[in-house]
Amino acid sequence: MTVVDPLRVRRIVAALLLLAGFVIVLFRLFNLQVLQAGELTLKAERQHEKAITLQGGRGTIYDRRGKVLAINLEVPSVFGVPTSLEDPTPVARELGRVLHVRPDEIEKKLKQERSFVWIARKVDPEQGRRLQRRPLEGIGLVLEGRRYYPKGTLLSHVIGFAGMDGDGLEGIEHRYDSYLRGEKQMVVLQRDALGRSVFPKGFTEQGPSSGHSVTLTIDETIQYIAEKELEEAVAASRAKGGTIIVMEPRTGAVLAMALVPTFDPNSLGSLYADRWRNRAVTDVYEPGSTLKVLVAAAALEDKVMEPQTILFGERGSMTVANTVVHDHDPSGWMTFAQVLERSSNIGAVKTALALGPDRLSRVLRAFGFGERSEIDLPGEAAGLVRDSRSWGRRSLASIAMGQEIGVTAVQLATALSAVANGGWLMKPHVVAEIRDGKGKAVYQASPQVRRQPISEGTAQKLTRILEGAVSRGTGKSAAVSGYRVAGKTGTAQKVDPRTGTYSTTLFIGSFVGFVPAEDPRLCILVVIDEPQTEAWGGVVAAPVFRRVAEQVLPYLGVTSQAPVRVALAEGESIGVRRAGRAGP
């Protein structure tokens, strides 16, 4: 009989148990690592990895001198956890002091039976820092992206604004949205047990590119001067609104585009369409006598008139197609140059009748009326120029006086710039260049000629006539001491929306001109809408032209050609700075 060693049996049993254990572990390992490998890997990745969409910051908008006009900022938003507050009153009082919000409004929010409430979204960074320095019970901060316009109302109609989701909705923000918008990028992050980001998968994260930066042709200082003078003029004349465009005649670059009333793009909630629409490009108006410049250009170009051609002023009253045309300043015989100096309706009507519909229409269209100027701003209107085949004598007479034709402010400024530019019509533009996130230029604006509606000789003759309109005619208030100014006043009756006829109380007073006449650096259009004190363009708009030009010309370093004596006090000396340094 074999005696079984109990110790040996126990060893074998232990070995078998261990073996069975190993087999189970191996089987489990095989099951996990091989049979379920694919499914479990996916589960693990879902836990360890997090895919997020990163949005690059929206590009910055600068003026021509590099001043920031619009920028993206990460700003704090303040939230509350009402359920964690025992007494919301002192917290609301302190918050109200920091955020400049009524404490009772905050308290009302904090008394709600909710675990989360927004107290204030996208507040000033300094307010956020104050709250960080003195944390309040039940109050937290979270960062959110916000488009910020540090200049407030300045240039708001041109810049436009972006919405809460970062989409450009108006102005440059809308027109150049595809450039300004930051790149979107999916990134997979690896997370640790606490959910913290460890490292992007694959070590290849570069981050999404931010949007391109856009530099405008607008000069902040010139824009400020234009807006300030326009606001004062609109207030003084109790007008409904106004527009000023300052343009470089040689290039078509817009240096300023001011509109009143204005708005603050930082306060999106208070905006409404009528206020933020850029009326300089979207609204069409009858230009009145300022259009006589273009009628005269057509007559001079087609040799229908010469500056010294004599016309009879009919002593201030003439009947055309059963309509009586009046002159505010009745004249007898006068030269064609004096027709513009005195802004004679009768002289202009006779000129248009002598030209005929075809020739007048051809030149007006060549100056860009009835088509978009192609300025790089959204919502541009084409204006209204009817088919010349439908123009009778009455229509010709009306158009000669700037009625029965609709133009935009940009069209008129561009057309006058063509006269200043030797007859060459340039494409107006507000964007000078676009650079990508690394600073590489992707677009640079260069002056673009559209066509030449009149010859250089005609432009020179017209310029001399327009100088007379300022030095001797209706535009005397536009004269700038030390400079030669060429320009034309306009006073247009508006159509009364109630009666559908020309109003006797609603007017548009305007002045358009360029300076210095011999070497134009600026073309300025001033439009005052529905002034209540005086209607005449020579009274309400021409002085605004002068005040803007007086400030902008020295700023650009433009010197007068005429030497003048300088008066000095005894012992006084002149500090000399190099002219042109301030200029671009």
Added chain:
Amino acid sequence: MKILAAMAVMSLLLLYVGERVDVVRVGYHVERLKLKKVAFQREHDELRVTVSKLTSPERIERAATDRLGMVPARQGQVILVRLEPDAPSDRKPGRPEVRLASHGPREPGLRTP
């Protein structure tokens, strides 16, 4: 020989584990630096906004008039001088041709140069 091979394998394993730990440590460091960068970038953007606000012509004009008591220059008080580079040789070198942007009223007690 077997022991040496086992040690080599162990060393390789330890090296691999060590490197993985290092990668994770560097990953945390990179994340911290990225947060710092974001904070600096935010501060930089805020400072640009501050500069933009402080240099606005409206603020400068208000400060000049309200705080410093300055007034806008009257006609004749600002004179732009055109330097003529091709002036005749009989003139003293560097002497500028004085041209005026705007006229000022002639006042008693003033002399004309």
